[in-house]
Amino acid sequence: MLKLKNKLKTLLFELSPRLAVTWGVEFPRKSTNRLFLEQDIFEYLDTLLNDESAQCLFIGTDKRSWHYRSRFAAKFFTIDRDPSKAIYGDVHNHRIGSATELTRQYLPDQFDVIIANGLIGFGVNQIDQCEDLFAGLKTIMKSNGVLVLGYSNSPSHIDFKLEDVKNYQLFEEFAPHSNGLEQSEYVFGDHVFVFLRRAGVGLSQAAQTNL
Numbered sequence: 001m002l003k004l005k006n007k008l009k010t011l012l013f014e015l016s017p018r019l020a021v022t023w024g025v026e027f028p029r030k031s032t033n034r035l036f037l038e039q040d041i042f043e044y045l046d047t048l049l050n051d052e053s054a055q056c057l058f059i060g061t062d063k064r065s066w067h068y069r070s071r072f073a074a075k076f077f078t079i080d081r082d083p084s085k086a087i088y089g090d091v092h093n094h095r096i097g098s099a100t101e102l103t104r105q106y107l108p109d110q111f112d113v114i115i116a117n118g119l120i121g122f123g124v125n126q127i128d129q130c131e132d133l134f135a136g137l138k139t140i141m142k143s144n145g146v147l148v149l150g151y152s153n154s155p156s157h158i159d160f161k162l163e164d165v166k167n168y169q170l171f172e173e174f175a176p177h178s179n180g181l182e183q184s185e186y187v188f189g190d191h192v193f194v195f196l197r198r199a200g201v202g203l204s205q206a207a208q209t210n211l
Helices: 002-015 019-023 033-047 067-071 083-088 097-105 127-140 166-170 201-209
Strands: 057-061 075-080 095-096 110-118 141-150 171-173 185-188 191-198
Touching: 019 083, 033 110, 033 141, 033 185, 033 191, 067 075, 067 171, 075 083, 083 095, 083 110, 095 171, 097 127, 127 141, 127 166
Parallel strands: 057 075, 057 110, 075 095, 110 141
Antiparallel strands: 141 191, 171 191, 185 191
16 A cells, blocks of 8 residues: 555656645655664754754755755745745745855855755865855855765766865864764765765864863
8 A cells, every 4th residue: 555655646746736835745755764864863953953044055955855945934934946946945935046156146154054965966066166166155055064074976977086175175074973973974875975064173172172
């Protein structure tokens, strides 16, 4: 019965995505890394986005993520360069635009949390595009903000390592130490999640602790 329901849900998204969204249907086919994002990572982000004054940006929208807009108490924003994906974005705060031109869409120090999953290796495939992406992310994220980056490290998707991207050094990896997340990086096959914050924030926090 469950398999039949999932097949019907999948078919509904193929025939009429708008109707699926209107009816509140979640896309049923979820990979292990998608479940990790929706469960483990989101539960951690709940601790950061439990206030209506907080702001969260989700970059890239599709049928797997449309329901995220009602997941958090915080104000939710979405952006995607594909106009046809707007149906999956936030009703009030969706923008059509490129992840490599974020400063054209948002203010400096605007977001408490930014989730960028499925960009690098899935459209943002060149090192110069990544330079623009990370420069923009650093600008629009608050100084104490958190960036959740999900990307493909498959050689068939990108021919460089993130460490080769100069603007990646604007950030530092960190382990949340919350909700069982004791690592800064989690790998699912060729899909990687990494927790990032602005470079130097860890040193600043350590200095304050020692005061």
